[in-house]
Amino acid sequence: MEKIKSILFSNKVLHLAFWVLSFYAVGSYFSISSEIKIIDFIYSAFFHVPLLVLVYLNLNYHVPKFLLKERYIVYLLLSAFNIAFAYFLHELVFEILIPIMPTDFYMVSFTDMDVLLTIFAIYWAVTTLLRLSKSWYQLQHLEKEKLALELNSLKMQINPHFLFNSLNSMYSLARKKSDKTPDAILRLSNLMRYMIYEVSEDVSLAKEIESINDYLDLQRLRINDDAKITFETIGEMENRMVAPLLFFPLVENSFKHGLKGEKGENYVKISLNNNKKNLLFHILNNKGQVDDMEESKYGGIGLENVRKRIKLIYGDRATMQVNETKEQFEVSIEIKW
Incomplete structure (x- = not known):
């Protein structure tokens, strides 16, 4: 045919x-x-x-x-x-x-x-x-x-440092015979399965949220307990479809380049609000002290990848705003249904 x-x-x-x-x-x-x-x-x-x-x-x-x-x-x-x-x-x-x-x-x-x-x-x-x-x-x-x-590349771009740190944290938990070890292994397994096998087509918002939560929980294993990590979701998520891994690079960037402030001053604040008219994603994190090389490349390929994808997939129905200061980095995405 x-x-x-x-x-x-x-x-x-x-x-x-x-x-x-x-x-x-x-x-x-x-x-x-x-x-x-x-x-x-x-x-x-x-x-x-x-x-x-x-x-x-x-x-x-x-x-x-x-x-x-x-x-x-x-x-x-x-x-x-x-x-x-x-x-x-x-x-x-x-x-x-x-x-x-x-x-x-x-x-x-x-x-x-x-x-x-x-x-x-x-x-x-x-x-x-x-x-x-x-x-x-x-x-x-x-x-x-x-x-x-780009999507296939993104699926395979699980940060080596993230994997190494996650496995190292799991090893530490295992040595301590912590009850958190099985849950940590399960979350890493779920995240890798989602990234590699389940993102060839649009996915439900619920799936995206689940993958972000798995990532956040794994990151919590390696960062200080005083860091404030919040993820708020509002609205119905099951019946809405979205491009896979659309927000994930932004979440990853917030941990890769952020959380470098003094003790008690580190935060990552994420919100996802879905209603009948639009979908609003917002992420905010502190930056702290970064060297010149890192500061010049903040956001990097992941940020540009998201920008290109929302433009190509959603066209004029989507907008992306980036606000950056010396203290914090903020990204907002709006997708009109």
Whole structure:
């Protein structure tokens, strides 16, 4: 089925279909009787000579070399020349070429100049729009592929330091024969399973919340007890779907770059509010003292990944705001349902 679909929508088949339809339409339009005769198709064939030159000069040279490179003035000037050249070629075919051909029929161009130029302009405009729509489709396809690659990469980007610290904390709990050990192992297992296997499509908000809670609990194993970590959720979560791992990089960044203040001053505050109109996500954490290298890269790939994903997936229905000071870092996301 996919092979048949690829053949039907291949460039050669689409071009052939376009010209067959055009050939028939021109023959019908210029037919001098109620029935289409052989002479009408012969006329249509000669009429298409300048059309072919006009269209493929535009598609293969003018559009990619000038229009797609945003050289609009040059493109418009060349397009005007292209249409004028098509008119000259039309006159050449019907006034010079056809009369010297050894045929039994006599054929002249009985179309006014303004009508001819209008027809050529229509073919130029239609083929340009088709070419632009194809470029737009290809761009969207590439963006979706890039998004899929970024998501797969994100799924596999479980911070090595996080894994190491979590396992080290579990080892410490195990040595102490703490009752928290089984729960910590289970949460890490759930988080890894979710990241690797369960995020190929949209997931429920409840699943996202569960993964964030597992991450927070694992982080609590390694940070000081005086750090204030809160995660507040408001509204119905089960029946709403959201792009997977959309908020996770922001939560990870808050622990990677934040919580560096004095004892008793560290905090990560997260809230998720879902209502009938929109979804509001907010995260705030303190920064404390960071070196110049870390400060210049705050947010890093994760922040940009989230920004690109919400733009591509939700378009104008989503906004993302980032506020940063020397003391704290804040991110807010709104998604309109």
